[in-house]
Amino acid sequence: MDLFEVYKRWDIEPVRGSGTTLWTADGQQYTDLYGGHAVISVGHCHPHYVKALTEQARELGFYSNAVQNSLQNTLAAKLGKASGYGDYSLFLCNSGAEANENALKLASFATGRAKVLAFGKAFHGRTSGAVGVTDNPKIRAPFNANPNVTFVPLNDLEAVEKELTRGTYAAVIVEGIQGVAGIYEPSDDFLRGLRNLCDKTGTLLVADEIQSGYGRTGLFYAHQHAGIRADIITSAKGMANGFPIGGVLISPAIKPAYGMLGTTFGGNHLACAAAIAVLEIMEAEHLVENAARLGVFFRKALEGNKAVAEYRGRGLMIGLELKPEYVGLRDRLLFQKHFFTGAAGEKVIRLLPSLTLSEETAQAFVNAWNELTA
Numbered sequence: 119m120d121l122f123e124v125y126k127r128w129d130i131e132p133v134r135g136s137g138t139t140l141w142t143a144d145g146q147q148y149t150d151l152y153g154g155h156a157v158i159s160v161g162h163c164h165p166h167y168v169k170a171l172t173e174q175a176r177e178l179g180f181y182s183n184a185v186q187n188s189l190q191n192t193l194a195a196k197l198g199k200a201s202g203y204g205d206y207s208l209f210l211c212n213s214g215a216e217a218n219e220n221a222l223k224l225a226s227f228a229t230g231r232a233k234v235l236a237f238g239k240a241f242h243g244r245t246s247g248a249v250g251v252t253d254n255p256k257i258r259a260p261f262n263a264n265p266n267v268t269f270v271p272l273n274d275l276e277a278v279e280k281e282l283t284r285g286t287y288a289a290v291i292v293e294g295i296q297g298v299a300g301i302y303e304p305s306d307d308f309l310r311g312l313r314n315l316c317d318k319t320g321t322l323l324v325a326d327e328i329q330s331g332y333g334r335t336g337l338f339y340a341h342q343h344a345g346i347r348a349d350i351i352t353s354a355k356g357m358a359n360g361f362p363i364g365g366v367l368i369s370p371a372i373k374p375a376y377g378m379l380g381t382t383f384g385g386n387h388l389a390c391a392a393a394i395a396v397l398e399i400m401e402a403e404h405l406v407e408n409a410a411r412l413g414v415f416f417r418k419a420l421e422g423n424k425a426v427a428e429y430r431g432r433g434l435m436i437g438l439e440l441k442p443e444y445v446g447l448r449d450r451l452l453f454q455k456h457f458f459t460g461a462a463g464e465k466v467i468r469l470l471p472s473l474t475l476s477e478e479t480a481q482a483f484v485n486a487w488n489e490l491t492a
């Protein structure tokens with residue numbers, strides 16, 4: 119059987135990893151500043167993570183949500199403490215798109231309203247509800263077109279106000295920083311204004327922190343830079359360092375009811391063990407602080423660089439918009455210098471490295487960049 123090939127793949131196969139280093143099937147060594155799309159938060163094969171997963175696999179890998187699972191409670195307590203959302207509750211699922219599906223469904227249940235406001239260039243996932251609030255008609259099948267969704271431009275508070283004052287919206291969904299679009303930030307003022315308008319109109323604010331969360335921007339969640347709280351926050355990607363998991367953090371004002379949400383695999387023992395280990399490593403190694411520190415390092419080193427038209431982002435969520443004559447640099451970084459990076463279209467290189475990245479490795483990347491652009 120062939121694969122149903124929907125991906126554009128590099129002809130490279132990583133088979134082993136340690137920290138920010140990868141080794142490929144043909145014995146080559148690479149440095150990973152992409153983290154498999156912001157997923158590797160605590161480095162490849164961190165010893166504490168490997169131990170936690172293997173020990174859990176030996177004890178019990180899975181049982182469904184028909185029984186008690188104290189690993190879920192441990193994860194909720196640790197996540198509450200790390201995120202500053204200790205008064206919220208946690209629903210566990212298996213991916214980012216699924217977290218957003220559940221968040222929007224909950225907002226609709228809680229408000230009794232059907233409509234959702236989303237933003238231009240947003241990406242929230244590929245399942246029906248999530249792709250319905252994603253501003254990319256190319257990945258939306260006719261089945262997914264959702265008449266309940268309206269898009270307005272990011273950072274346009276007037277457009278938001280015009281819609282929300284209709285009083286028909288269950289939720290506004292906003293990325294902490296837009297990732298897939300190419301690293302575009304909602305301004306702090308915009309987020310504060312959004313919070314205000316949500317409060318005035320009884321609309322729930324859903325922060326999609328799937329890519330921007332988990333310490334990546336130098337605070338646990340990116341929207342916290344604006345000093346606001348969201349009503350529902352979605353997490354995935356870095357949450358379990360590659361083990362599939364998604365989480366929905368839910369305000370105490372939203373009450374659960376039997377059967378409202380559910381999943382077979384969500385919150386399983388292996389996923390929880392992996393996610394707990396990630397939070398333990400983040401705390402022990404001060405990784406949120408490291409992300410903030412290295413964000414400052416990269417900005418100093420690459421903002422204003424001759425190849426960079428614009429430096430965007432915060433902490434270790436970085437978008438480097440290339441000047442037209444440097445398009446193609448990402449391939450050269452990979453094939454000539456052995457650095458994995460991410461992209462957004464042809465023009466933007468995205469750095470989404472593990473939060474364990476060292477300054478020495480960051481400097482090695484900057485050196486490679488400077489050599490290729492000299």
Ligand SMILES: Cc1ncc(COP(=O)(O)O)c(C=O)c1O
Nearest residue numbers: 213214215241242243297328329
């Ligand atoms: C902001 C954001 N939301 C949702 C998703 C979807 O997550 P998943 O691929 O785990 O479904 C992504 C994935 O890139 C994302 O960046």
